[in-house]
Amino acid sequence: MSTPQTGPIVKAGGAAADYVDERVGVSKFLKKNLTKVFPDHWSFMLGEIALYSFIVLLLSGTFLSLFFKPSMTEAPYHGSYIPLNGIPMSEAYASTINISFDIRGGLLMRQVHHWAALLFLAAITVHLLRVFFTGAFRKPREMNWLIGNGLLTLGILEGFAGYSLPDDLLSGTGLRIADGIVQGIPVVGTYASFMIFGGEFPGTDFIPRLYIVHVLLIPGIILGLITAHLMLVWYQKHTQFPGPGRTEGNVVGYPLFPVYTAKAGGFFFVVFGITVLLSAVASINPVWLFGPYTPTEITAGSQPDWYMGWLDGALRLMPNVEINAWGHTLSLNVLVPSVIIPGILFTAMALYPFLEQWATGDKREHHLLDRPRNMPTRTAIGTMSLSFYILLWIGGDNDIIATHFDMSINAITWTLRVMVFVVPPLVFVITKRFCLSLQRRDRDKLLHGYETGTIMRMPSGEYIEVHAPVSAEERAKLLAGHTYRPLELDREPDENGVLPKRKPLDAARARLSAFYYAERIEKPTPEELHEAEHHAHELEESYLAQIEGGSAPAGSEHAPTRSEH
Amino acid sequence: MNGRNVHADTDTPASVSAKLSARRRHPLAGFLLLAVALTVMGGLYAAVTGAGTASAASTDGTPQEIAQGRALFLEGCASCHGMNAQGGSTAPTLIGVGAAAVNFQVGTGRMPLAGPSQQAKRGPVQYTEAEIAALAAYVASLAPGPAIPSAQDLDYSNASLQEGGALFRTNCAQCHNFTGAGGALSNGQYAPSLKYATPQQMFEAMLTGPGAMPVFANSTITVEEKQAIIKYITTIRTSPNPGGMSLGRLGPVSEGLFLWIVGLGSVTAIAVWIGAKTS
Amino acid sequence: MSSDSHDLVSADDAAHPENPLAPGLPEHKLRRTDIDPRAAKRAERQVSLLFVIGALTPIIFFFEYVYIPSDKLIHVPLIGDTSASNFFLGLTMGIGLFCVGAGAIHWAKKLMPDVEEVSERHQLRGTDAEREEAVSQFNAGVESSGFGQYKMIRRTLIGALAATPLFAVPLLKDLGPLPGNKLRYTLWAPGVRIVSDVSLNPIKPEDIPFGGLVSCVPENLAAVEAATGNLNARAKVPVVLVRMRPEEIRAQQGKNWDYQGILCYSKICTHVGCPTALYDRKSHHLLCPCHQSTFDLSDAGHVVFGPAARSMPQLAITVNADGYLVAQHDFTQPVGPSFWERG
Numbered sequence A: 001m002s003t004p005q006t007g008p009i010v011k012a013g014g015a016a017a018d019y020v021d022e023r024v025g026v027s028k029f030l031k032k033n034l035t036k037v038f039p040d041h042w043s044f045m046l047g048e049i050a051l052y053s054f055i056v057l058l059l060s061g062t063f064l065s066l067f068f069k070p071s072m073t074e075a076p077y078h079g080s081y082i083p084l085n086g087i088p089m090s091e092a093y094a095s096t097i098n099i100s101f102d103i104r105g106g107l108l109m110r111q112v113h114h115w116a117a118l119l120f121l122a123a124i125t126v127h128l129l130r131v132f133f134t135g136a137f138r139k140p141r142e143m144n145w146l147i148g149n150g151l152l153t154l155g156i157l158e159g160f161a162g163y164s165l166p167d168d169l170l171s172g173t174g175l176r177i178a179d180g181i182v183q184g185i186p187v188v189g190t191y192a193s194f195m196i197f198g199g200e201f202p203g204t205d206f207i208p209r210l211y212i213v214h215v216l217l218i219p220g221i222i223l224g225l226i227t228a229h230l231m232l233v234w235y236q237k238h239t240q241f242p243g244p245g246r247t248e249g250n251v252v253g254y255p256l257f258p259v260y261t262a263k264a265g266g267f268f269f270v271v272f273g274i275t276v277l278l279s280a281v282a283s284i285n286p287v288w289l290f291g292p293y294t295p296t297e298i299t300a301g302s303q304p305d306w307y308m309g310w311l312d313g314a315l316r317l318m319p320n321v322e323i324n325a326w327g328h329t330l331s332l333n334v335l336v337p338s339v340i341i342p343g344i345l346f347t348a349m350a351l352y353p354f355l356e357q358w359a360t361g362d363k364r365e366h367h368l369l370d371r372p373r374n375m376p377t378r379t380a381i382g383t384m385s386l387s388f389y390i391l392l393w394i395g396g397d398n399d400i401i402a403t404h405f406d407m408s409i410n411a412i413t414w415t416l417r418v419m420v421f422v423v424p425p426l427v428f429v430i431t432k433r434f435c436l437s438l439q440r441r442d443r444d445k446l447l448h449g450y451e452t453g454t455i456m457r458m459p460s461g462e463y464i465e466v467h468a469p470v471s472a473e474e475r476a477k478l479l480a481g482h483t484y485r486p487l488e489l490d491r492e493p494d495e496n497g498v499l500p501k502r503k504p505l506d507a508a509r510a511r512l513s514a515f516y517y518a519e520r521i522e523k524p525t526p527e528e529l530h531e532a533e534h535h536a537h538e539l540e541e542s543y544l545a546q547i548e549g550g551s552a553p554a555g556s557e558h559a560p561t562r563s564e565h
Numbered sequence B: 001m002n003g004r005n006v007h008a009d010t011d012t013p014a015s016v017s018a019k020l021s022a023r024r025r026h027p028l029a030g031f032l033l034l035a036v037a038l039t040v041m042g043g044l045y046a047a048v049t050g051a052g053t054a055s056a057a058s059t060d061g062t063p064q065e066i067a068q069g070r071a072l073f074l075e076g077c078a079s080c081h082g083m084n085a086q087g088g089s090t091a092p093t094l095i096g097v098g099a100a101a102v103n104f105q106v107g108t109g110r111m112p113l114a115g116p117s118q119q120a121k122r123g124p125v126q127y128t129e130a131e132i133a134a135l136a137a138y139v140a141s142l143a144p145g146p147a148i149p150s151a152q153d154l155d156y157s158n159a160s161l162q163e164g165g166a167l168f169r170t171n172c173a174q175c176h177n178f179t180g181a182g183g184a185l186s187n188g189q190y191a192p193s194l195k196y197a198t199p200q201q202m203f204e205a206m207l208t209g210p211g212a213m214p215v216f217a218n219s220t221i222t223v224e225e226k227q228a229i230i231k232y233i234t235t236i237r238t239s240p241n242p243g244g245m246s247l248g249r250l251g252p253v254s255e256g257l258f259l260w261i262v263g264l265g266s267v268t269a270i271a272v273w274i275g276a277k278t279s
Numbered sequence C: 001m002s003s004d005s006h007d008l009v010s011a012d013d014a015a016h017p018e019n020p021l022a023p024g025l026p027e028h029k030l031r032r033t034d035i036d037p038r039a040a041k042r043a044e045r046q047v048s049l050l051f052v053i054g055a056l057t058p059i060i061f062f063f064e065y066v067y068i069p070s071d072k073l074i075h076v077p078l079i080g081d082t083s084a085s086n087f088f089l090g091l092t093m094g095i096g097l098f099c100v101g102a103g104a105i106h107w108a109k110k111l112m113p114d115v116e117e118v119s120e121r122h123q124l125r126g127t128d129a130e131r132e133e134a135v136s137q138f139n140a141g142v143e144s145s146g147f148g149q150y151k152m153i154r155r156t157l158i159g160a161l162a163a164t165p166l167f168a169v170p171l172l173k174d175l176g177p178l179p180g181n182k183l184r185y186t187l188w189a190p191g192v193r194i195v196s197d198v199s200l201n202p203i204k205p206e207d208i209p210f211g212g213l214v215s216c217v218p219e220n221l222a223a224v225e226a227a228t229g230n231l232n233a234r235a236k237v238p239v240v241l242v243r244m245r246p247e248e249i250r251a252q253q254g255k256n257w258d259y260q261g262i263l264c265y266s267k268i269c270t271h272v273g274c275p276t277a278l279y280d281r282k283s284h285h286l287l288c289p290c291h292q293s294t295f296d297l298s299d300a301g302h303v304v305f306g307p308a309a310r311s312m313p314q315l316a317i318t319v320n321a322d323g324y325l326v327a328q329h330d331f332t333q334p335v336g337p338s339f340w341e342r343g
Helices: A008-024 A026-033 A042-065 A091-101 A106-133 A142-164 A169-183 A189-197 A206-236 A256-281 A306-317 A332-360 A376-396 A398-404 A409-448 A472-479 A506-517 A526-549 B013-024 B029-049 B063-076 B098-107 B129-142 B161-171 B199-208 B223-237 B252-275 C037-067 C084-110 C128-145 C151-171 C221-228
Strands: A074-076 A088-090 A250-255 A323-325 A328-330 A450-457 A463-468 C073-076 C080-083 C117-120 C194-196 C213-218 C239-243 C262-266 C278-280 C285-287 C294-296 C302-305 C317-319 C325-327
Touching (some): A008 A026, A042 A106, A042 A206, A042 B252, A088 A091, A091 A106, A106 A142, A106 B252, A106 C084, A142 A169, A142 A206, A142 A332, A189 A206, A250 A256, A256 B252, A256 C084, A306 A332, A306 A376, A306 A409, A306 B252, A332 A376, A332 A506, A376 A409, A376 A506, A398 A409, A409 A472, B063 B129, B098 B199, B161 B223, B199 B223, B252 C084, C037 C084, C080 C084, C194 C325, C262 C317, C262 C325
Antiparallel strands (some): A074 A088, A250 C117, A323 A328, A450 A463, C073 C080, C213 C239, C239 C262, C285 C294, C294 C302
8 A cells, every 4th residue: 555645634643543542442453353354245235224224213313303292282283284273183293293394304304214214124124034044043143143133123113113103193093003902911901001001092191101212212222232233243253155265264355444344334325315315205104194193083094114014914814713701801813913923923033043953953153154045944934934924914905905906805805814824835835845946956067067058969860968067166156055964863872782861852853853854955975076077078078989980060169078968 | 012103104094093993992991981981970970969068067957857867867777777766686776866966976977887896986977967967857856865066065265174184084084095095995895086076076975975985964064064075185185295206195005115116126226236246 | 963974075174175165266357447547547536526426415405405495395207296395405415425325335346455355264162271261260259259158148149139120010000000990981971962073063863864974972072181181081982873774773782772773883993993984884884994894783783804803882872852862871891992801
């Protein structure tokens, strides 16, 4: 690099760095970390989108908090939005209308905040899918997976709290639904409902309480979890896709300073910029059109924000099962879709790394990512769960679908009720078979080369397709990945010939392992690769002999090196 | 194409007649003849039946109007509604529905029903204004029913926009959505969008309760209140969207779709750009 | 475990002759900007232009903020009539931020070195020596604390640590009152007049046509709301009045709870509490837009579709001396969503 100039900025910068280092020893940290290597793949930036959206949320949210009044005191509105003049509404709603119409840039900030919230959760979701399908949650990253699950859950709650603060008709209806769900919880439901709302619904305590949860409690926890999440990524180093030069023992990529500082820093500005551009051109949450919340009004097409859509869909699809016995009511129609199903899904998701580790018995560290096809059962479980989620999500929009596609809402509901049972297992089977086929094709490519599309006709009249060997990089990629085999938990007799006691869960473990790995495509062994190469050479020789024996075909510079038999 | 490149100076009587006969046998000649014939027939029909002159609808039908209405009714409506408008297995009775109902149903093109479908849809109007007035007069003559609102009824200039909004949100939004974008009802039925309804049609719909819609008589929602509601609907459906594209004013569903496709899509595209190898 | 024994081409084993990952990093390809100084200059100009745009936009933003009134509308193609302030402020800020980011990214991609670097991963766990050291220090600490030796301290410590968080439990009690029997009663009472929502007009039977629907509340609601300053009463009292021909009523929840074919049902869905006011006058079905619970009002409010499990509660009505519709008494069951103690 060129010698640093001694201009005034550099001098001042140097002095500042000196000052800080004298007190905090920052140079020790910097010397180790300025050249920290990060691998470069676009799918590794999805989590960054979530991080930057969170920063945008903090900034825009701070602006809004200066103008928003978290109070449910009712008073008639007097402001610039004429259709609501004189209409009684809570201060929360009135201040939101005020921000939208009377504060310059207020509507922009409201929209930035809301679009950023939707983007935050969308980014978390695709990031989660990437981590899942590439197996980045394996040791040593199980804790980070759990932290991520926590961030997702908190994000959903935070978003729900956020869009409920303006106390408009649509979000107020959502709160009513939430209260109905809480009320239905066995034994403690009514107590919980009264504690949360400070009495009956809607009361006057809820919005102020929700406000503190939304601006202080949950963001605080999220910030802490994000810090832990990033520190773990920093310390454990990022995973990478297999490829030439990439091993379990290294990280290949670009240094933090200057390349990643520029790329990641730039990406922050890009995400921020795109969010603001969205807010300039697309309307979101026009609360003045909904009207203030009152428990006697409702609009057709009442849906929550997208990330809660699956819960709403579950509520719509659930049949009306309620058990009344001995003076008590158990509302399964409410509890199953809003408490039990999410509980099972989130728990299963959180425990997944441990479950898979139990099935493989693999206690090694993994820093190279899997290609999804190489883990067919995991990939199939992922697509199956995703299909279930998407079906519930569609269920939440059933009335919009009915009006736009001219269908019966009842028919849609019944169809989805059947599909949530039929489609996920089907998706599982199809995905697993597809992955196995892809693996088979990869194995074929390794052993027989790839089809070039060139057909040659031998003097004998035989047609052959010319195959070429895959490049070294491709070979590295195709051979990467570990073929797991089902665990054999046989017991070995000790020196006295006594079999040890069978551990209680061993049978289950063996079955799970077989479910995962019984069906598999083995990677070719080095011997097999040698053998295939040798065979190919022989075949090539024989074809060349045929050709030379007869007349050489035109353009024979591209003589076949491999051919298919 | 034959006959195109014949030079004038080589024209002989034989070649001229060949040219002419070639044109007579022009492939499009048949179509041209058909078009002319249809135009002539259509024009004759229009002249004979006298379509085209609009006249204001009147609520009190003259005897001629009632007679004309009955004739039109027998021709176009009786097959479902019965010879005496008493109704049948496929259509309800029209006795007592009033002129307003006829004006609404026929005036929005819902009637005559295009096909035996679930729900009558707004569509091309099949009758002229005068004919609609005649039909309305005929049906009104059968039994007392809601009359077509007068110009005074429809004058909402002094109505309260705010009250209209409150009434709309309480009585209408649950089916028609918070801005009148429409909503789903059971079994394939739906509350239509209010984008195209005229104030008169809105008034008549509230008054007569077409299809599954309840009846909001002037005794439960007064004329002034109806005016307020109409004022609100007409104002809000053309109101600007200060935040940008309205995305259909359907709420979080279209917003979520927009975010996933445009928002996440563009940000991911940038991520792909960042990660791509530079040449 | 047998899973490791066939790990043929272990990526860790760089010396393995068959290690296909041994090819090493692919050959570095130079970029245009690495070879051609004019391309590099061009890239520099592009980056600088992006940064300049980013720097100028706040100034433009300032002027837009000051000079565009917040109520000004403009017509934008594809968007329609929209707020000029929102559109221009957003466009300026969005473009500005985007350009700064794009500039930095462009700089990194075109001009910063794109040679891939390799960094070794270090063992995450501590070395055996470090672990032993940590364990022995910990043990020494435990021993010197006397934790093992002083049994009484050990036993009471657990109690102390477990008990202190319990301060929070009673402190949170006053978040809300006990539910008591509040969920079982509403404002409706014998003789309370039924008035239309919003206009608050009392209703006579002859006002309601066949196929009519009126959203109603009790007459004393406004006074109660003014006195309490909240919407709690309003959340339980909304009802709908519908009128059908008496012969169309197949069942009711009580004898003579209707009045000449006029029925009064709660408007609060028994599923999770949304107002249910979508009335189909042909089928007499009341539909809730939230989750599509459907109630047949001609058949005692039974659920005919959807996730609600209980019928819509009916309010018994009659007519008072002046001819106005009134409630006979409160609902005979709690309105709204179910709860555990409901019965």
